[in-house]
Amino acid sequence: MKTWQCVVCGFTYDEAAGMPDEGVAPGTRWEDIPDDWSCPDCGVAKADFEMVMI
Amino acid sequence: MTPPLVIIGSGLAGYTLARELRKLDRDAPLVILSRDAAGFYSKPMLSNAFSANRSAASLVMKPAEQMAAELAATIRAHVEVAALHPARRVVELAGGEEIPYRDLVLAPGADPIRLPLGGDAAHDVLSVNDLDDFARFATRLDGAKRVAVLGGGLIGCEFANDLLARGITPTVIDIARWPLGRLLPEDAGQWFRQRLEAAGVSFHLGVSAASVSRHAGGYRLALSDGSTLDANVVLSAVGLRPRTALAAAAGLAVNRGVLTDRRLTSSDPNIHALGDCAEVDGLTLPYVMPIMHQARALAATLAGTPTAVSYPAMPVVVKTPACPAVVCPPAIDAQGSWQIVASDEAGGGIEAQCLDANDKLLGFVLLGGATARKQALASRAPATLG
Numbered sequence: 001m002k003t004w005q006c007v008v009c010g011f012t013y014d015e016a017a018g019m020p021d022e023g024v025a026p027g028t029r030w031e032d033i034p035d036d037w038s039c040p041d042c043g044v045a046k047a048d049f050e051m052v053m054i
Numbered sequence: 055m056t057p058p059l060v061i062i063g064s065g066l067a068g069y070t071l072a073r074e075l076r077k078l079d080r081d082a083p084l085v086i087l088s089r090d091a092a093g094f095y096s097k098p099m100l101s102n103a104f105s106a107n108r109s110a111a112s113l114v115m116k117p118a119e120q121m122a123a124e125l126a127a128t129i130r131a132h133v134e135v136a137a138l139h140p141a142r143r144v145v146e147l148a149g150g151e152e153i154p155y156r157d158l159v160l161a162p163g164a165d166p167i168r169l170p171l172g173g174d175a176a177h178d179v180l181s182v183n184d185l186d187d188f189a190r191f192a193t194r195l196d197g198a199k200r201v202a203v204l205g206g207g208l209i210g211c212e213f214a215n216d217l218l219a220r221g222i223t224p225t226v227i228d229i230a231r232w233p234l235g236r237l238l239p240e241d242a243g244q245w246f247r248q249r250l251e252a253a254g255v256s257f258h259l260g261v262s263a264a265s266v267s268r269h270a271g272g273y274r275l276a277l278s279d280g281s282t283l284d285a286n287v288v289l290s291a292v293g294l295r296p297r298t299a300l301a302a303a304a305g306l307a308v309n310r311g312v313l314t315d316r317r318l319t320s321s322d323p324n325i326h327a328l329g330d331c332a333e334v335d336g337l338t339l340p341y342v343m344p345i346m347h348q349a350r351a352l353a354a355t356l357a358g359t360p361t362a363v364s365y366p367a368m369p370v371v372v373k374t375p376a377c378p379a380v381v382c383p384p385a386i387d388a389q390g391s392w393q394i395v396a397s398d399e400a401g402g403g404i405e406a407q408c409l410d411a412n413d414k415l416l417g418f419v420l421l422g423g424a425t426a427r428k429q430a431l432a433s434r435a436p437a438t439l440g
Contacts, residue, residue, distance in 0.1 A: 009342055
C-alpha cells in the first residue's frame with residue numbers, strides 16, 4: 001500500500017484508508033481510481049499527483 | 055514564425071495553465087515571465103509549512119530549469135514587466151527588451167492589503183504572499199517567542215495555528231468579534247475560537263492595531279481599545295488586492311480585478327487573465343480550486359476550442375489542525391439564514407447550513423469531525439458559476 005500526495009495542496013491519498021466519503025473503498029489502489037478523478041481539496045487532476053514513499 | 059504564448063507569472067495560476075495547455079498542445083511556443091526564481095511550489099503550504107517541518111528551500115518542488123524542461127517552455131526568472139502594448143502585441147520588460155506574443159496571459163497574482171499603521175516600526179510588519187516572503191518570515195522567527203498576527207481570517211488563523219509548531223505564542227488581532235468572521239456564523243466562530251485557544255492561540259477581537267513601535271528589542275502594538283501588546287514579529291494577513299496595474303495602464307478594463315468573460319478573455323481579445331488577479335464574470339476568488347477550473351478552460355481555448363469556465367460548489371479547506379474547518383460560503387447576493395444542524399454533543403464537531411426560505415442549501419460550514427461530510431454537502435450546494 002502506498003501514499004500519494006497532491007503537489008498543489010498537500011492532500012494525501014492513502015491506499016490503505018481509501019476515501020469512504022467519496023465512495024472509494026479502503027484498499028483501493030491508486031491505479032484503480034478513475035483518470036478523471038481530481039483532488040477533493042483543490043481540484044488538481046489525478047495525473048498531477050505524485051507518490052510519496054513511506 | 056508564430057510568436058509565443060506568453061504567461062506573466064509563475065505561481066499556481068501561471069504554471070497550472072502551462073501544464074494544462076501542454077496536455078492539449080505540445081508544440082505551441084511558450085514563454086513564462088517571473089519576478090522571482092520561478093521555482094514551482096505549493097502556495098497553500100506556506101501557511102502550514104512549520105507543522106510539516108518544511109523550509110523555504112524544501113518547499114520548492116521543482117526548480118525553474120526542471121519546469122522549463124517538463125513544459126517545453128522558456129522560463130525567464132527575475133524579470134520585471136514594464137508595460138503591455140496590446141496594439142502591437144508586445145510585452146516590454148524593464149530595461150526595454152520587447153517580447154512579441156500570439157496570446158498573452160496575465161497571472162501575476164495579488165498584493166497583500168496593508169492597513170494604515172502608525173508608529174516607527176510600521177514598515178517592519180511582514181506579509182507572506184510568496185515563497186520569498188516566507189523565507190524572510192522564517193528567518194525573522196529565529197528566537198522569537200511571540201508573534202502578533204493582524205487579521206483573523208483564513209490566512210491569519212492558518213499562520214497562527216502553524217506558529218504553534220515552532221513553540222511560538224501567536225496573538226491574533228481582528229476587528230471582528232470572532233475569527234473567520236466573514237466565513238462563519240457566530241456560534242461556529244466561537245467554537246472555532248475555543249479550539250484554537252485551547253491549542254495555544256490568543257485572540258484580541260473587536261479591536262484593531264493603531265501603531266507598531268520599536269520596544270525592548272521587539273515591537274509594541276497599540277490597539278484601538280487603548281491596550282498594548284508586545285511581540286517579536288508582526289505579521290499582517292488582512293486580505294489580497296488583485297494586481298491590475300499593468301492591465302489598467304495598457305487600457306484594459308479593470309474593476310476589482312482584471313475583468314474577463316467566462317472564457318477568461320479580457321477586453322482585448324488576445325489578452326487573458328486567471329488566478330488571483332482576475333475578476334471572472336464578476337467573481338474574484340483567491341483560492342486554488344477556481345484556478346484549476348480556469349486553467350482547464352483557458353488551456354482549451356488557447357488550444358483552439360473556445361471554452362467557458364464553470365465552477366461547481368467549491369468548499370475551501372481551512373488548514374488549522376487545532377480545529378479542522380471546511381467553509382462553502384453562500385453567494386454574496388444569496389438570501390438565507392444560518393442554522394446549526396449538528397452541534398458538538400457527541401464530540402463530532404459542528405455543522406452549520408445556510409438555508410433559504412424553502413430550506414434549500416445555499417452554503418455550509420463544517421468544523422472538527424464534521425469535516426468528513428464535505429463531499430456529501432458539496433454535492434447538494436449550488437454551483438458557484440453554473
